Amino acid sequence: MADVAVARPRTPRSPKSLTPQQRDARLGWALILPAITIIGLLVIYPIIYNVYLSFFDVSLMGANTFTGLENHIGVVTDGEFWQAVLTTVIYVIFSVLGTVMLGLGVAIVMNKEFPLRGVVRSIILLPYVAPVIATVFAWQFIFDPVRGIFVHLTVEVLGIVQDRFNLIGNPKTSIIVAVVYSIWKNFPFAYLMILSRLQAIDASLYEAAEIDGAGAWHRFIHITLPELQFIIGSLVLLRVIWNFNKFEEVYLITENVKVLSIYTYLTAFTGSLDLGRGATLAVIQFLILLIFIIYYVKKVLKW
């Protein structure tokens, strides 16, 4: 850019008149300024303010008291915090793996020609576009211990289980429901991204492999997967970020799965309203995620 500007003949002009490049640059800034302002106000300022708050004992009515690292030490020495971290890690690993694998499977099936494929392809998107609250209510009805179809089927019809049970309510099993719900809700997103890449794979690659005598499994391992490597890599990254911070999909379906975001919410906004501690939790959650992203991008994606 600069080279081009230098190459142009310089003519004397008043300070107000600009080169077309400068004018372009100004226009560029003017165009992105609203976006920068909004991001600055709504994202960067709250993050900085949040970090600032984490050093204080926040009072809603009076002044905040500076407490240094007291909040941070309190958090990392708290067993409940580590329990929440563990829950979050389990939730993220299983929900992301499930989402990507189901999305991959469905995408491969949907890449084949069959009658009414267009209709099926759009129906598959439904869980992703349906409002969380509506699907959560449906799931709660399904797993209701007294009236739910799931318990009716497993206990009365199939007799797999002896006694009626509350899968969502039981603190030991509720995380299973939360993970399965997340997979069901989000697999269409993975499916969409993978399918679009699948459709772009050159068919001649498969033909050549087939001539060389490669079976379906080998074609999948040696052609499909390498072609999908980057799309799956980005997919995992996105889903980890989203599921790590997930609040509503977990909180609405069951109150027993205390992932980090819910633990933060409970600490900050219920009971005695410990906003300073809540801010600290948010900062730590942000740091954990940041470290993961840097590691993942460098080592796994090798960007």
Added chain:
Amino acid sequence: MLAIMLMFLIAGTVFATGEVEGASTGPVEIEFWTTLTESDRMATLQVLIDTFEILNPDISIELIPVPENDMASQMAAAAAAGNLPAFAELAAETAVALGVEGLLDVDATTDFINDLGKSRFYQGALELVGVGDGRNYYSVPYHGWIQGIWYRADWFAEAGLAAPDTWENILTAAKYFNQPANNQWGILIGTTAEAFTEQCFTQFARSNDAGLFDKDGNLIFNSPEMREAIAYYAELAKYTPPGPQTWRARDYYLEGKMAMFFYSTYIMDDLAIESVAAGSLTGENFEGLEGAFFDPELVNNTRLASIITHDQPAGYGVIDTLGFPKQTDPAATAAAQKFLQYLFTPNAYVTFLHMAPGGMNPVLPEVTDNPRFLNDPKGVYTHYGPEKLAEITGGLESIQTFGIVEGNRIDAASLIFAQQILPQMLYAITQEGADIDRAMAAAEAAMRDLMD
């Protein structure tokens, strides 16, 4: 139009019964702060005020809505500014708190209650707002809701079981009716970490004379009585539907799958009126839904055990009172007393209570015999009849809370309630299998933390 007709009706009947005297001394203007901020309730109150003003041209009342959560702070601010209203609607806890701070006219209140007749009130409602000496009162109870165990009287009769009003009877019936194989459950008590659980538990704890605080505010939570109540509650929880449960599971009862459930009198219209029961599921957002299953016989087969007895009888309810904040002008207090006198006349009282059938129950037992009271606009009470209504409102005879001990309001009890320490403890014990002693120790530590 309806309002005007109602006004004439009330005016006419009040004149006919001649219960309001016309004598007056001079023009007085007073403020009436109400927590009934909904527009239709304000309209009903205004009708009552207009009628009163016609009967008492020398008194004018300005109705001012104050959201319930703001009442205490607004009163404190008004007291500081020296312009307290002469008349205010106060939740019992708020009344006691303001009374302890000296914002309420105890003499005027006590005189009023004595004039009306102390023995005409449900004693539990009165005790809740008592100063603690058994003679003086902070505020005048006016209406309230009651919680208790609603149960299938027909099932109990068939099984030959006694009404669930003692620990033994409740546990026997819960065991008997709990048949998971038939998808039938014994009882609904709260086991989630939320307020409903504490409300259910309070009745058991208080019936065993277990409290959180003594009257000086010392924490006495970790007592043998409390432990006994918790152990009993955990035992009872075995006969609830699986998993943590809250008030929403009342639907199992409405569907005929449960024998007993804890609930307030707000359930009365759901039990009695099909459109209300349907509305609890549908509403305007889900017009297409057909609504809940409705059994028209259920209301006849249902009765309420409003008081649980073990060591002592314990009811649970929330009382709304009408109080006289202190005034510099005695005429203002006199005017407020006169207005309250009017509000206790049978027709005005019934008009007031009919704003929320089921939610607003009379604190005077005699009202349930009044034919006009039975004939509420929604048609709820006709399904119950005077005898059952007396049984239901009878819960007000011995209301017990953790928050008011012998005329002292214990602020920390509200904090503990807001922090859901008891429900969290009960959730841990009933759902996570926590050891009772350890859970109690943890709860006690949390309470002490909170009070520091």
